[in-house]
Every structure is written in structure tokens, then in C-alpha cells.
Amino acid sequence: MAGGIENKRRNRGSVAMSAKMEQRIRELRKEFGYVLQLNSADTAVLGTHHTPLAQGAASFAQAYYDFLFDNPATADVLYALEREGGNVGDLVRGHLQQMVALLDPEFEPRAGEIGVRHSLHDIQPIWVMGAHRLYLDHLNKLIHSIPNIPPQEGLLLEEAVLKRVFFNMGIMLQTYWEALEQDYLEARETVVTEQGRIEQLLANIPQMPWSVDVRKNAIIYASPATEKLCTGGMKAPIPCIDQVWDDDRERLAAAWQTAVAGEPAETEIRVQHRDQECWFRMRLFPARVRRRVCRIDGIMEDVSAQREALSRLEVQTVTDHLTDLANRTLLYDRINQSISQGQRSGGRKFVLMLLDLIHFKLVNDTLGHTAGDGLLRQVAVRLKNVLRESDTLARLGSDEFAVLMPEVDNPQRAAAKVARKILDSFKEPFLFRDEELFFSTAIGIAVYPDHGSDADTLLDRADIAMQQSKRSDQGFVFYDHDAGRDSSTQMQVSGQLRHALERNEFELHYQPRVDMRTQQICGAEALLRWNHPREGMVAPGQFLHIAEQLGLMSPITNWVLVTALRQSQDWKKSGINLPVSVNVSTQSFRTPRFLDRIEWALSEAGVSGHDLELEITENTLMSDLDHGHMMLERLAAMHVSVSVDDFGTGYSSLSSLKKLPIQTIKIDRSFLQNLPRNESDAMMVRSIIDLGHNFGFRVVAEGVESNASWSLLETLGCDEVQGYHIGIPMAELAFADWMSGSHWSTPQH
Numbered sequence: 001m002a003g004g005i006e007n008k009r010r011n012r013g014s015v016a017m018s019a020k021m022e023q024r025i026r027e028l029r030k031e032f033g034y035v036l037q038l039n040s041a042d043t044a045v046l047g048t049h050h051t052p053l054a055q056g057a058a059s060f061a062q063a064y065y066d067f068l069f070d071n072p073a074t075a076d077v078l079y080a081l082e083r084e085g086g087n088v089g090d091l092v093r094g095h096l097q098q099m100v101a102l103l104d105p106e107f108e109p110r111a112g113e114i115g116v117r118h119s120l121h122d123i124q125p126i127w128v129m130g131a132h133r134l135y136l137d138h139l140n141k142l143i144h145s146i147p148n149i150p151p152q153e154g155l156l157l158e159e160a161v162l163k164r165v166f167f168n169m170g171i172m173l174q175t176y177w178e179a180l181e182q183d184y185l186e187a188r189e190t191v192v193t194e195q196g197r198i199e200q201l202l203a204n205i206p207q208m209p210w211s212v213d214v215r216k217n218a219i220i221y222a223s224p225a226t227e228k229l230c231t232g233g234m235k236a237p238i239p240c241i242d243q244v245w246d247d248d249r250e251r252l253a254a255a256w257q258t259a260v261a262g263e264p265a266e267t268e269i270r271v272q273h274r275d276q277e278c279w280f281r282m283r284l285f286p287a288r289v290r291r292r293v294c295r296i297d298g299i300m301e302d303v304s305a306q307r308e309a310l311s312r313l314e315v316q317t318v319t320d321h322l323t324d325l326a327n328r329t330l331l332y333d334r335i336n337q338s339i340s341q342g343q344r345s346g347g348r349k350f351v352l353m354l355l356d357l358i359h360f361k362l363v364n365d366t367l368g369h370t371a372g373d374g375l376l377r378q379v380a381v382r383l384k385n386v387l388r389e390s391d392t393l394a395r396l397g398s399d400e401f402a403v404l405m406p407e408v409d410n411p412q413r414a415a416a417k418v419a420r421k422i423l424d425s426f427k428e429p430f431l432f433r434d435e436e437l438f439f440s441t442a443i444g445i446a447v448y449p450d451h452g453s454d455a456d457t458l459l460d461r462a463d464i465a466m467q468q469s470k471r472s473d474q475g476f477v478f479y480d481h482d483a484g485r486d487s488s489t490q491m492q493v494s495g496q497l498r499h500a501l502e503r504n505e506f507e508l509h510y511q512p513r514v515d516m517r518t519q520q521i522c523g524a525e526a527l528l529r530w531n532h533p534r535e536g537m538v539a540p541g542q543f544l545h546i547a548e549q550l551g552l553m554s555p556i557t558n559w560v561l562v563t564a565l566r567q568s569q570d571w572k573k574s575g576i577n578l579p580v581s582v583n584v585s586t587q588s589f590r591t592p593r594f595l596d597r598i599e600w601a602l603s604e605a606g607v608s609g610h611d612l613e614l615e616i617t618e619n620t621l622m623s624d625l626d627h628g629h630m631m632l633e634r635l636a637a638m639h640v641s642v643s644v645d646d647f648g649t650g651y652s653s654l655s656s657l658k659k660l661p662i663q664t665i666k667i668d669r670s671f672l673q674n675l676p677r678n679e680s681d682a683m684m685v686r687s688i689i690d691l692g693h694n695f696g697f698r699v700v701a702e703g704v705e706s707n708a709s710w711s712l713l714e715t716l717g718c719d720e721v722q723g724y725h726i727g728i729p730m731a732e733l734a735f736a737d738w739m740s741g742s743h744w745s746t747p748q749h
Contacts, residue, residue, distance in 0.1 A: 669703025
């Protein structure tokens with residue numbers, strides 16, 4: 001807007017004087033002529049002595065130039081004029097000609113036009129007055145140098161010259177000020193017009209801007225939409241503060257304090273408006289004067305529709321579309337929540353059941369999928385009726401259901417009681433088109449933490465128990481450690497394991513690691529899973545020991561290394577620079593050709609050693625320090641980094657590890673289970689972090705399950721964290737989706 005006004009001024013000065021301005025200058029000549037009493041006597045005396053005065057005035061040029069360029073402010077204006085393409089010589093000569101013209105008896109001043117041009121070039125009035133004073137002094141000296149001029153005539157000549165100089169200077173200054181006034185009026189009109197447009201724009205956009213003077217604690221601007229929203233009146237420092245839900249005010253206050261401290265902030269709050277709950281996204285932007293926040297500009301945007309759509313999407317994401325029960329994703333989340341609660345409460349137990357409908361496939365194949373879908377909905381209703389409100393009922397697949405019973409005092413008794421109720425609910429026939437149908441269910445039960453400490457293990461063991469229930473026709477069976485390890489099962493697993501690689505049944509899940517300082521994803525740990533054709537996803541703890549006994553670790557390790565490194569290469573191609581870490585077993589680390597295998601995997605995947613981190617347990621390294629040192633030296637030469645996994649559970653010390661070329665130590669998850677509540681664990685973790693830093697290691701905490709653990713580790717100076725609080729292990733596509741939607745940033749090329 002200011003640029004537009006300036007352009008108007010310059011354009012006005014670059015064209016001929018308007019008729020209105022010429023008329024105004026004629027009026028000023030009459031006014032100034034009357035006030036100064038210019039008369040014929042002045043004209044006569046100037047006519048008598050015009051020649052010596054005009055000739056002498058020409059010598060004024062040098063003094064005038066010196067006056068203009070000795071004054072820094074005047075010189076800056078003239079130099080600026082030259083930079084814009086103007087001619088300073090022409091400007092000054094024009095001024096001199098105007099001044100010499102003052103002495104002409106038939107004087108026709110151009111002072112008005114010059115005054116307008118002075119306003120355009122920011123030539124200040126005081127400079128104009130100085131130039132005329134200098135010229136008047138020069139003329140007075142010339143008058144006194146005229147020979148044989150009578151004293152009375154000399155006085156008349158001085159008076160006439162004084163009148164002419166004042167006449168010229170007065171008109172010049174008057175037109176200068178009137179030009180500025182005209183500029184002001186035009187600028188004000190432009191500002192009013194622009195403000196009207198802005199107000200109209202702000203009234204029509206969905207966002208609601210407002211500004212608060214922090215020092216005065218006063219709202220200095222609020223858009224019409226903001227005022228309309230705040231039915232209770234505008235109150236500083238935040239409009240509509242009285243309409244914000246009580247549960248959200250603390251979060252809003254925290255965002256406000258962040259903005260007052262000088263950082264932009266954003267949060268979402270609920271506002272009560274005309275008996276409706278509306279969600280608004282609040283953005284706060286601090287403005288500083290001399291490095292102090294003096295104003296905060298806010299923007300509110302109604303995101304109720306987005307919230308509602310997101311809520312529907314979230315429900316669809318975690319809900320089985322057929323039965324409206326929880327799906328596998330939500331079940332995992334509830335299991336992990338129960339694990340976290342159990343860890344916080346000192347080992348509170350919960351029950352996980354898996355149900356498989358017996359003979360349902362026959363019904364489905366005989367009567368069709370429409371009948372099968374209807375029967376599954378009937379099963380869902382019956383199961384809900386025998387469970388508590390606090391229990392989670394989920395449908396995992398075709399005819400497979402799961403029940404999570406959180407916080408049970410006596411898990412064996414409670415699970416048996418509910419299992420009997422479930423079995424009893426299947427005694428009544430199911431109906432399809434007035435036809436009675438009968439089928440039952442097999443139930444497998446696992447108890448946390450007796451049968452596992454993570455979701456995958458608990459589901460695997462509940463599934464083992466369910467399979468046993470099917471085989472034994474017992475109705476429900478609790479997982480039995482001994483039964484899980486019996487030789488016949490192991491023989492069966494070993495036979496299937498031999499063909500798992502050939503049948504492409506292995507897959508890798510990736511769990512992210514986050515740098516606590518940068519809040520950036522800094523790596524991903526590749527975790528092996530066996531996608532068994534009948535048993536489903538099998539955790540490595542159930543088959544790796546068998547693989548070692550069968551001598552299958554080498555081909556499995558080769559597959560893991562190449563697959564993980566190819567995944568890292570794929571991330572690079574998509575612009576994400578994310579190294580992978582791979583766990584190395586003791587047997588693999590001691591294999592003579594282990595280093596050759598690493599070189600082969602890097603070459604096969606087309607990546608460098610910088611993209612790979614090997615996680616080797618503390619005990620593996622310390623069992624043979626000389627061998628370990630030699631192996632790590634050669635890995636370092638390949639630029640492959642090494643981290644000590646499960647640190648704190650073995651018999652080493654940091655002082656021993658400092659002799660080895662390692663980069664990272666990972667604190668075992670056992671130290672973090674009760675970290676926020678257990679002072680001794682906190683002291684141990686602090687000691688490990690401090691000593692690790694002293695020896696130049698980065699320190700990673702595994703098993704971070706809660707925000708409280710995160711906050712404490714951040715306070716203790718931990719470098720990186722990994723655990724369910726950041727992200728669960730995810731398959732390749734799920735991990736990619738998670739990264740794209742995560743609030744953690746990803747490292748780019």
C-alpha cells in the first residue's frame with residue numbers, strides 16, 4: 001500500500017502541473033503579494049539595478065552547490081536522485097535560475113511547482129529556508145557593492161529584494177505543505193479503502209484472526225467472525241476464554257505461555273457456542289520489539305468437521321466392519337495399554353483369550369457367506385452379553401475372536417468363569433431363516449505376565465492353548481509352558497522351519513528409534529517374524545533356538561541382513577536416510593565367515609556400511625574379548641556401527657567395553673519397567689547414561705512404554721529411545737504409513 005502511494009506521488013511529479021494546482025499557485029501569488037505589499041516601486045528599483053545584481057548572482061552557484069553537498073541530509077537526497085536516474089546538475093541549475101529570476105522586474109515565479117517537487121524528493125523545508133537565507137546574504141553583499149547608490153535607494157533595493165526572496169520562499173513552502181497534506185489525504189483514503197477490503201476479506205474467511213497487546217493485556221484487534229463467536233464478550237488475553245471447555249484450558253494456557261516465551265504454539269480446544277461443542281485449532285504467533293514479545297497474533301479455525309471425520313475414520317480403522325467389534329489393531333493397543341498399566345501398578349495381571357468357532361467353516365460353506373456373516377453377528381452379541389463393560393471383545397479374522405480381561409485379581413478363576421459362560425452361550429441354537437444351527441468354540445487362555453510380557457507373545461501362547469483345546473476337545477485350555485516345549489511340538493516346528501525360507505514365510509517388522517534431542521527418527525530395528533501358514537505370526541523366541549539347533553541360523557541371518565539393507569536402500573530412494581539395526585546371535589558372531597557374510601549382504605543390497613548397525617549382546621562380546629575386539633575392528637573398517645544390546649544384564653562393565661570400538665549401548669528394558677516409580681532403577685539408569693557419555697558412547701533406552709519414562713530419560717540425558725511409546729514393531733508397509741503420519745520428523749537426504 002505504501003509503495004502504491006509513493007508511485008502516485010512520483011507519477012504526479014513526472015507530469016505537467018494540473019489546472020487545479022496552477023489555479024492554486026495563482027491564488028497564492030495574489031495572497032503573498034498582498035501580504036508582502038509588492039508594488040511598482042519594488043519593480044522600478046529592481047529594474048534600475050537588475051544588471052549588476054543578476055550578473056553578481058551568477059557567482060552564487062558555487063556557494064549554493066557547497067551548501068547542498070556539505071549538508072549530509074541534503075547530499076543523501078541528491079545522491080538518491082542520481083541513483084534513480086535524475087540529473088542533480090539540472091535540478092540545481094533550475095533552482096539557481098529560479099533564484100536569479102527573482103531579480104527580474106517582470107518576475108513570474110515557479111516556486112509553487114518547485115515546492116511540489118521538493119515534497120516528492122523529501123527536500124525538507126529547513127533546507128529551503130537555508131538556501132534562501134544564503135541567497136539573501138549574497139544579494140545584500142551585492143547591493144552594498146553597487147557604486148554610487150544613494151543610501152535611501154539602497155534601502156529600497158534591499159527591501160524589494162527581501163520581499164522577492166520571502167515571496168518565493170513562502171510560496172515554495174506553502175505548496176510543499178499543501179502537497180504533503182494532499183499526500184496524507186490520498187494515503188488516508190487509500191488506507192480506509194484497503195482496511196475496508198481487508199475487513200470484508202476477514203469477515204468471509206473461515207479463519208478467525210485476533211491480536212493481543214501482551215504488555216497492556218488488551219485485545220487490539222478481533223475479526224468480525226471472532227467477535228461473533230465470542231458471545232460472552234471479548235476478554236484478554238484470549239478471546240472466548242470463558243467458553244473454552246474446562247478440560248482444555250490447561251492445554252490452552254500451556255500454548256499461551258509458549259507464545260509469551262517467544263515460540264509459536266498450536267493446540268486444539270473445544271469451545272461452547274450456542275449450545276454446541278465446536279473444536280477449534282488455535283495458532284499463536286509472537287511478535288517482538290527489541291527482542292521482547294509485545295504482541296501475540298492468534299488464528300482460530302473451526303476444525304469440528306475434520307475432527308468428526310477423523311473420529312469416524314479412527315472408528316473404522318479400529319473396528320471390524322461386520323460385527324462393530326474391536327479389530328486386531330485396537331486389540332493390540334488395548335493389550336499394550338494393559339501391559340503399561342500392569343507395569344505401573346507393580347505387576348497387575350490380565351487375561352487374554354482366543355476363540356475359534358468349531359464347524360463354522362462347514363456352516364459358512366454350506367449356507368453361503370450371507371448366512372455366515374449373520375451368524376458371526378449373532379456370536380458377537382452373545383459374547384458381549386457375558387462380558388464386563390471393561391472387557392474388550394475383538395474379531396481377529398474369519399471366525400476368530402479375542403477377549404481381553406484387564407485387571408483381574410485371580411486370573412485363573414476369573415478366566416475359567418468367563419470361559420464357561422462363553423461355552424454355555426453356545427448351547428442355544430443360532431437361527432438362520434428359521435433354521436436352527438449349532439456350533440461351538442475352542443478357547444485358549446494366556447495370562448500376563450505369567451505367559452508373556454508383550455502382546456505378540458501373549459497372542460502366540462493363547463493361540464497354542466486354543467489349538468490344544470481343539471485337539472483335546474476340552475472347551476478351554478490355559479497355556480502350559482511344558483506343553484509349549486514338548487518334543488513333539490518341537491519336532492513339528494523344526495520340520496516346518498526347514499522350508500520356511502523356501503516358502504517365503506519370514507518377514508521383518510521394524511521398530512523405530514528416536515533421537516530425544518532432535519525429535520527425529522534416527523533408525524529402525526529389524527525384528528524377525530515367522531508368518532506360519534496355519535499358526536499365524538510366530539515370535540522369534542519360539543523358533544530361533546530350534547533354528548540354532550538345526551544349523552539354520554546362517555541362511556536366516558543372510559536373509560535378515562539382505563532384506564533389512566534392501567529396505568534401507570528403498571527408504572533412501574524415497575528420500576529418507578534411515579539406517580537399520582539387526583540383532584546378531586552369539587552363534588552367528590562366532591562363525592568364521594561372519595564378516596564375509598556382512599560384506600556380501602552390503603554388496604547384494606547396494607548400500608554402504610553406514611546404513612547398518614549390528615546389535616550384539618553384552619555377554620557375546622565379553623565371553624571372548626580378544627575375538628570381539630578383532631571382529632569389531634574389522635566391522636569399523638567397513639563403517640558398520642555396533643551397539644551393545646541388553647546392557648546391564650551381563651557381567652561386563654563400561655570400563656571393559658571402552659576398549660572395544662563400539663558406538664552405542666542399549667539399556668536393557670528390565671531397568672525401565674518401573675523407572676518413573678523406582679528410585680534405584682532411576683539411579684542405575686542415570687549412572688549408565690553418565691558413564692556411557694564419559695566413554696563417548698551414545699545411549700539408547702529400550703522398552704520405553706510411557707510418557708513418564710520418556711520425560712525422565714530426557715531429564716537424565718539419554719540420547720535415543722525405542723519402545724511402544726514411540727512405535728510398535730510394524731511390517732514394511734505399516735511402518736512406511738506410520739512414518740508418513742508420525743509427528744516425529746524423518747532424516748532426509
